[in-house]
Amino acid sequence: MKADFYTKSKRTNIYNSIFIYKVVSLFVLLLITVMLAYIVNKNKEFLSKTGWLIGLVTVSIILFAISFIIDFYILKRTASIGERLNKMAYLDRLTGLPNRYSCDLLFETFNDSDKLENAGFILMKINDLYNVNSKKGHAQGNDLIAEFCYILEDVGESYGYIGRNGGNEFILLMEDCDSNNADMFLMDLTKRLHGYNELGVGSPIEIAYARVLNSDEKVTRISELISKAYKKLKDAPQVLS
Incomplete structure (x- = not known):
């Protein structure tokens, strides 16, 4: 961060x-x-x-x-x-990550054409969080969110800006991002999640994500890039764990 x-x-x-x-x-x-x-x-x-x-x-x-x-x-x-x-x-009270308001302020700064040109955006959510909350209680669900956000912050801070953009929405926004940068982040995050899940200290973490790169999309507003990520996450999410 x-x-x-x-x-x-x-x-x-x-x-x-x-x-x-x-x-x-x-x-x-x-x-x-x-x-x-x-x-x-x-x-x-x-x-x-x-x-x-x-x-x-x-x-x-x-x-x-x-x-x-x-x-x-x-x-x-x-x-x-x-x-x-x-x-x-x-800051988000549970995780200490920048909250929705901070994310909105951050998004505004990326409407600058120089930043937007090569911006990369990754939207993530925790799979099975609803079932954890329903079966094990919201305290367990909050623990799961906190554990993932700790990993996300540790991995993501060297790549760009991270935040919690709502209840089960987590973001990484990168400057000067190409496909290699995005792949490296996802690879590092996968390794950390795999290590956490192998320990078996809590509910396993599986992440659904969507990534969009403006070098491919060529949008003129950051809101358009974000909307594309939300659409991809809904229609064709990718999974890592």
Whole structure:
């Protein structure tokens, strides 16, 4: 998986902006308070007439320090929550892969003619997932999805962009892809699935897939290439395990 696309949101993270603003503003207020204390301390004649002021300034500094620590803690937690929410918006909760929304954003970037010209798209689904969910429960089905996605991410990250484009739909979108690239990915994925199935640690994984290469299809929109893959998966799926 190409991490840059998914981890850098195109939108401004409002939580981080608030965090930075508050830290800067609190620092400025602290600086002003310290300067005031210094001026008061230097002006002895003024102090002799208004000795109570130094006590007030001291109390203000103490209260300000406590307030600063509390604000810093709250804002740090807020920024952390914002980061988690931002990730949740782009990543699938079960698998950690880019979710449908991320996939849609990715597809948009491939409408550029340079990327689209040699784009390759592989659409995959787990065969027998419905029966696993029905007979063994959704927990077993989720385990099966998670196991496959772990393998898919490990194999696919060196080939292109991967994601979970819905419940039982998994994608690999490649730049500068020819038949050899697609064949190599499918071969590597087959080896990993074969090794997993031989271990017998869970339900065996069998994958139905369809692949389309724009070097063959010559479409002008990425949506057309994706539609062709869905049609092939429905009408003439290929199988690997």
